[in-house]
Amino acid sequence: VDVTLDPGESLAVTGPSGSGKSSLLAVLAGLARPAAGQVCLNGAPLTGFAGPASGVALVLQGYGLVSLLTAAENIEVALRAAGRPAAGAPVTARAALAQLGLEAHADQLVEELSGGQQQRVAVARALALKPKLLIADEPTAELDPAARAVVLARIFDIVTGGGSLVVATHDPEVAGKCDRVLDLRAGA
Numbered sequence: 001v002d003v004t005l006d007p008g009e010s011l012a013v014t015g016p017s018g019s020g021k022s023s024l025l026a027v028l029a030g031l032a033r034p035a036a037g038q039v040c041l042n043g044a045p046l047t048g049f050a051g052p053a054s055g056v057a058l059v060l061q062g063y064g065l066v067s068l069l070t071a072a073e074n075i076e077v078a079l080r081a082a083g084r085p086a087a088g089a090p091v092t093a094r095a096a097l098a099q100l101g102l103e104a105h106a107d108q109l110v111e112e113l114s115g116g117q118q119q120r121v122a123v124a125r126a127l128a129l130k131p132k133l134l135i136a137d138e139p140t141a142e143l144d145p146a147a148r149a150v151v152l153a154r155i156f157d158i159v160t161g162g163g164s165l166v167v168a169t170h171d172p173e174v175a176g177k178c179d180r181v182l183d184l185r186a187g188a
Contacts, residue, residue: 003182007132010156011163012175013186021168022061022137024184028166029056029135041133057131059155061168063122067111071097071121074110078125085156096128097121099154102148115142123151127158127159134158136167140174152177 001024005011013021026032027039031045039046041056058064065074075093080086097106100120110118119142126134136155140148156177159165167174176179 001182001184005133005164005166007162007164008159009065009180010167011158012181012183013166013168013169014181017043019184020101021137023185025058025135025137025166025168029058031058046094055132057126057129057134059122059126059134059136061137061141063118065110065121065125066116068109070107070109071113071117071124072106074121075125075128079128082129092128093124096124100124100150116147118145118149119143120151123155127154131158131163133164133166136165138168138170140169140171 001010013024023032027034030039030041055134066077069077072090072093075096076086076089079089079092084092094103094106097103100123102117102120102124105113105117105121110121113121119139123136123139126136134155139155140151143151152174155165155167159179165178167178169175
């Protein structure tokens, strides 16, 4: 795969299950090494593949939340891991949850939330990091139409703000909102 994404641009990655969408996103994020070639971010090749590259935030298909923490604590931990000041983390976390209509659930344990609420917490966590590149794997799969509309508006705010968005999706409407579509078939 050869793909370039400019600031302010969105890319949908589509294809059937098993075609390599999630694998491609992991490589783009710096979580996995490419089998061949290289991944460059801001013109520099990624060399470490132990975690997300700087300026990159992820919304994982399995959410990646810590079930024994509250919704707000999950976001606070991500902010602190990214080197943000601990003092501002609670306010930033609650603001991110409010953007997605989850302010009333900030102090609820993640394991007590519905699947759709957990998915929105995962999106809020990524947005709180204010990434230059947001990589989202099926970020609307568990959502009802109203929550889906809110999530889509917020993730596309990244693009409006000059960042870039890569979203893996089976939803033609989500793909249609993107500037470009990369359709993977059988990993190619």
